[in-house]
Amino acid sequence: MNKFFYNVAIAVPLRQTFTYHSNQEIIPGTRVAVKFGKTNKLGVVTETVSNSDIQTKPIHMVLDDGPVFSKTELKIFKWASNYYLHPIGEVVISFLPTHLRQIKNTYEVSILDDNKKIIEKNLDFETTLNSEQVKAVKFINKLQGFMPTLLYGVTGSGKTEIYIRCIYEKLLNNKSVLVLAPEIALTPQLESRVRNQFGDLVGIYHSKMTPTARYKVWKKFKNGEIKIIIGTRSAVMLPASKLGLIIVDEEHDASYKQQEGFKFSARDIAIKRAQTIKIPIILGSATPSLRTLKLVDDKKFQSISLTKRVTQKSPPKFSILDINEVNLVSGLAPQAIDAINRTLNQNKQAMIFINRRGFAPQFICSYCDWKAMCNSCDSSLVFHYQASRLICHRCDSAFGVPTHCPSCSKAQLSFHGTGTEQLEKTLKEIFPNSPIYRLDRDSTTKVGSLETILSEINNSDTGILIGTQMLIKGHDFPNLELVVAVNVDQGITSLNSSALEEMGQQLIQVAGRAGRLDGNATVLVQSRYTNDQNLLQLRSGNYLNFTKSLMKQRQLMNQPPYSFEATIKAVSPNAQTNLDMLIQTKKFIDATNCIVIGPIPAMQSKVRGSYHHHLVIQANTRTGLNKLLADLANSLTADKNKIFKKVRWSINIDPTEF
Ligand SMILES: [Zn+2]
Ligand SMILES: [Zn+2]
Missing domain, CATH: 3.30.70.600 (Ribosomal protein S10)
Structure with missing residues (x-):
């Protein structure tokens, strides 16, 4: 009887593959069941080995009728395992759809007639490109082989339209395209725009979908029935037939990095994937990461810019509001409240950007300084008014609100600081006749609630929008004339160097939501550090000015991207x-x-x-x-x-x- 030897990646936290044998020829990338210790485990064959010096156990089941991953995909997993120093078995299994992480399920290979042209030449596009956009499309469509390219486009410059034309070009050549986006559930616009254009050829892939729905999309992309994937970080290694282009939209976004378990960056794996199969990759952003800008400086990445807003709207003006020695009302300076009032009187919309949900971030006894803390985390409990609970934002534990201090028994407990809920309540009192919309994780838990709030905002001329960073992710509000940014000082004073980079990105992104034809839109930034050099750089509204000075500081301190x-x-x-x-x-x-x-x-x-x-x-x-x-x-x-x-x-x- 023939005996073949295989290395198998098994879902265990060990930094190696294991050798097994079989009397069958198995193609690497195929899922198998093997005995590991006393239990049956799922594994993926990573390679054939000529023979083995050690005693091997048999593979006791081949689960699929063909490989789920190609040789190239396996090669990238091996790279990722070495780069992130994470056990190979866990790396491979983490890129399987949940459905295929179970031994009982089988992947049945279905092959389509993949060679027939799937898209009409001379497709109608909804929009006309301006000359800058035309130039960018030509530039990208000319790219051959591995060519990482930054598409730097100021907010509102129409990056999505460029993606659409470049996707179209690949479809004409019978290639498929992978588009990565941060948190699709929060930003339905990209999806709807691409779907309007390409219909059934588009598949969506993110963790909020059911395992069954995800597996369907996974299979269709693998066999070529779907040509375009729009997905979050978990989609970065979806097996693809004839992948021709990868697009990473909002490449600076923190959600590309997984923070638990296998701590990979989907942006980085996407670049490695493009390099391995020798295809172009586009990194799009209005606020590119310092890492990407450094690679452009070093001529390792190419770059193309979009400097004009497609709507011809002027960008808003930044103004920094000193809040030292000012009595704040729920975190707002009187000057900011006046500005909101003027905006509402002109029948326009104002937005308050505050990165803190709940009512008040602290609950304190003024007699003995006792502070409400989570039992099991070192987080202060946040008071939530609607839920009438103290909630830990780290572990989601909720506690009742005491009337007397648990430490000194005095009834001197009070709330400190401001969250979205409190702002909503205060602004309702000051502006009782104005519609007020709050967008945060608490107000959008129900399916469809985000869409409802967004469409209400777009159907109303005036009103106040209150929100966390959820509000600034890619939504456009045509009637928005004023943005007030509260709490940016955390970014300025943080010891974590990436907090400052993120603060700059958020301010530029939030400013991008506003803007009018007559150029009167304003971003008011409340701060106690009005002489801070980085904040002053941001005042120009020019993100690249800000990054230039930040880069110099990083270089001086030998921080990434210089180390x-x-x-x-x-x-x-x-x-x-x-x-x-x-x-x-x-x-x-x-x-x-x-x-x-x-x-x-x-x-x-x-x-x-x-x-x-x-x-x-x-x-x-x-x-x-x-x-x-x-x-x-x-x-x-x-x-x-x-x-x-x-x-x-x-x-x-x-x-x-x-
Ligand atoms: Zn007390
Ligand atoms: Zn906790």
């Missing part, structure tokens, strides 16, 4: 165990020429009863960092010190949360 960062995190129910483990780990890193900071408590130092600590590592080269971490992961896994077994440890490459 490469990773964190080693330790999680356990005992803070001292974390520290012991990280101090041991630090000794290992001290022997190299990388810089290591810590151990320090994570920004969220206690979550659901477990303590979080980490080391921050900085290296001058990507290869240097990768080699150090690979050696480190090996030594932590081998574990001569029992201490490493007492904590859950993980590595985060290019971290965005600290």
